[in-house]
Amino acid sequence: MKKIGLKEVAEAAGVSVATVSYAVSGGGSVSEKTRAHVLRTADLLGFIRDESAARLRSGQSRLIGVILNNIVNPFFSELVAELETTAYHEGYLTVLATAQNDLERQQKLIQSMVSQGVGAIILSPVHGTTSVDLAAAEQRNIPVVVCVRDVPESAATFVGVDDQKSGYLAAQALLAAGHQRADFIGGYDRTTTWAGRKRGIEAAFEDAGLSPEHCRFRPGTMSPAVVSEEVSRLMTKGELSDAIICFNDNLATGVYSAAQSLGRLVGRDLSVVGFDNVPLGRALSPGLTTVDIFPGKLGSISADTAVRLVRGKARDEGRENRPEPTLMMRGSIHSP
Amino acid sequence: MKKIGLKEVAEAAGVSVATVSYAVSGGGSVSEKTRAHVLRTADLLGFIRDESAARLRSGQSRLIGVILNNIVNPFFSELVAELETTAYHEGYLTVLATAQNDLERQQKLIQSMVSQGVGAIILSPVHGTTSVDLAAAEQRNIPVVVCVRDVPESAATFVGVDDQKSGYLAAQALLAAGHQRADFIGGYDRTTTWAGRKRGIEAAFEDAGLSPEHCRFRPGTMSPAVVSEEVSRLMTKGELSDAIICFNDNLATGVYSAAQSLGRLVGRDLSVVGFDNVPLGRALSPGLTTVDIFPGKLGSISADTAVRLVRGKARDEGRENRPEPTLMMRGSIHSP
DNA sequence: CTTTGCTGATGAAACGTTTCAGGTGCCGCC
DNA sequence: GGCGGCACCTGAAACGTTTCATCAGCAAAG
Known part of the structure; x- marks a missing residue:
């Protein structure tokens, strides 16, 4: 079973290699008749273009x-x-x-x-x-x-x-429900995302007339299991507020399972808000309130x-169509 | 900024292209001294091998x-x-x-x-x-x-x-809790996976002395949203048993949200079991009982x-190390 | 009739590697 | 001193494609 390349197709079709190349790649100037003929023989033979070679040359x-x-x-x-x-x-x-x-x-x-x-x-x-x-x-x-x-x-x-705006929305949701303190859990503090959200949260507290110190920042993990363990620990020691901002929805599941194992109820005993809005958040009960950033x-x-x-288009176009973060309200926030 | 290829490295190192090729790819016979020298100049110049060309040739x-x-x-x-x-x-x-x-x-x-x-x-x-x-x-x-x-x-x-065994385990878990009927929801019936699980479920019913007709098979979707809608509909019409086998954990979230919106409680009013054992199942409450198939x-x-x-090794080795499906018990099954 | 221009087709040179078939030089051995 | 053998190195031919430069043929224009 020999490999079928441009050469084989060219022979079978009775034209040159160059013509076949133009015919299959749509370039050059080839008459409609020969193009059709070439294409027909090409897929009769089961020709598959070798992109490695094409890339090498072009x-x-x-x-x-x-x-x-x-x-x-x-x-x-x-x-x-x-x-x-x-x-x-x-x-x-x-x-x-x-x-x-x-x-x-x-x-x-x-x-x-x-x-x-x-x-x-x-x-x-x-x-x-x-x-x-x-x-x-x-x-x-x-x-x-x-x-x-x-x-x-x-x-x-x-x-x-806009991470800052996202953070602002999350904090605002809690503040509007009457919370005065919060904990921001998860994420890595050396990312621009984490830092942006932090600034947004602080801004929201300030706009509500509260010192930003009312929110504790606890970065360091991206694993729901670790968050669950950490929340359990802090909660039993009473070091956690009853308003938790999770770095993302996936981590929020860790809070849910911690709450469950301690007999607390999300949406009644404590408030949770996340980021991302992934389908998972709808499946939790109560549904997870989150900031949609349109993954x-x-x-x-x-x-x-x-x-x-x-394709070599200008660098700057399209920079503007960034989605706007949007708060997605579900049942995970209670009023203290 | 010209592209750095074998040729450029060869010139800079004062050897032939072939030698450079052997040196960087580890083949041929090159003295330790020249190999080291070539490698040094190669990454001095920032040489990156072009796999397209390599693939084309080799x-x-x-x-x-x-x-x-x-x-x-x-x-x-x-x-x-x-x-x-x-x-x-x-x-x-x-x-x-x-x-x-x-x-x-x-x-x-x-x-x-x-x-x-x-x-x-x-x-x-x-x-x-x-x-x-x-x-x-x-x-x-x-x-x-x-x-x-x-x-x-x-x-x-x-x-x-082994899909049949998986299906068997899922059904068995429900039967052991005392259920006599079940609904198998989701999946595509033209896949070997669905068909295998179906056989397993039927076998479990038979082994329990029940006709396989006690389980209804409702394939057709892979979307949690559709499952949720379907379950709501069937449940309000009373056409659904209180034991649901979901084609996978992801679909099971649809059952959870349907139950929630109808005021039923999974693990008390109805039993759910899934397949896959993905992390999500642990985050649900109650935790989802599932058949682990080790994704x-x-x-x-x-x-x-x-x-x-x-690498051209024999076709048959390794066919044997398939993981064994295993039941993972959590809180989503109740005894009727 | 010659020139010009155009369409459609072609030959051949790249692209950067791998790899075969040799080619050096050197050593040790008879 | 001649020779075989070895270790190391090299030239050059592929791999399958794109693409440039060229060319044949033919029609329209002069």
Whole structure:
């Protein structure tokens, strides 16, 4: 079973290799008749174009690299799902990899992706990423789209929501219900996302005439299990307020299970609010009040931006269509 | 900023292109001294190997294709997460795409992946997939690993659990609690997975001395929202038993929210059991009793199998280490 | 009739690697 | 001193595609 390449098709169709190439890739000038004929023989023989060779020669890639921390978090599942779908419709395949909070691994992944010849990289950076970490890609003229978390002082295009506004909305929801204190649990404090939300929360407290000290900030984890353990511990020691802002919905499940095992009821004994608005939050009982940051939309915007950059369009367009964070009210907030 | 290839490194190091190639790829015979010298200059210049060219020439790929229906289902998130991690450690990158229950799309994806030159394809097939759908890959000698659901009459390696046993365990859990009837909700009846579980459930009823007719089979959806709607409808009409087997944990969340909106309590007024054992099930209250089929393990086994096949090892090894489905008891079952 | 221009088709040179078939030089052995 | 053998290195031919420069043919214009 010999491999079918342009050459084989050309022979069978009685034309030159160049003509076949133009016919299948739609370029050049080929008469309608020969084009049809070539295409017919091509898929008669089962011709499949070799993108490796095409990329080598033309430098154009139909591959987009995606690097993120952890795809198990439903926020990223949703993001990736939409990202992949829009990329597919634009004719691109996605190479997916997870960096798992490991800067060195992220580094290697960027290298590998460049090596594989992706046309662009969509990156949700590990905390601690700096602009020099993106150099490997940018040296080779591979555009980078930074996603969800920004990387400081980088010129790369950023796709994400206004974190400060998100934080403000979350805190405001609790304050409006009459809470005077809160705890902000989870996340990594070295990310721009965490820092932005913190500022927003503080601003909300100030606008309500309360010192920002009324909110305790407890970053450090992205694992629901750890949050659950931490909340249990703090709660039994009485060191926790009854208003909890979780860094994301996924972590909020940790609060729910801690509450359950201590016999407290979310929405009656304590208030919880999250970020992301993933489907999971609707399944919890009571439903989780959360700040919707439209994970799916972030995915499709990232993909769109990436393909625009691959195709060499201007860097700045599309920077404006960032979704607006929106409060999604459900039953997890009570009035003290 | 010119591109740095073997040639540039060769010039800078004062050796031939061939030597550089051998040095960076570890083959051939190169003295330790020159190898070290070459490697040093290589990363001084920031050399990054072009895998497209390498693949073109050698036919060896460091890419593994993964095609599944829907990555939003946490079962698949877990599977993909482990898959990607083990592939990474073996030196492979994964190209991820979703077929979204669309046979034609799956077809195109297989083509694209072959075209991109993946070394193997891991496929969780759309319902209705037959062995001819895999021809495009197998003609080009690209091994296919079929995952979770099998494709009938295919020679491809299969990685998945014993579905019949899983179904048996789920039903048995309900029967042991004293239930006499049940409803099996969700899933697609044309998949081997659904059919296997159905057989297992029927077997359990028979072993308990009950006619299999005591269980109603209601396949047709993979969406929690649809399940929720369906359960609400059937429940208010009184057409539903109080023992529900959900095709997977993700769908079970639909039952939870339906129950909540109708004022019924899972674990007191009705029993629910799922399949998969994803983290989500622990966050629900009460915790979801489920049949663990080890999504992560399935992912890593698939990856392992795929790289073994890429490297040309025998087809049959490793078929035996399939995980055993295991019942995971939590609070979602009551005794009527 | 010659020139110009245009359409459709082609030959051949890249792209960056791998890898085969040699080619040096050097050592040790008879 | 000649020779085989070894370790190390190199030139050059592929791999399958894109794409530039060219060309044949033909019609319209001069």
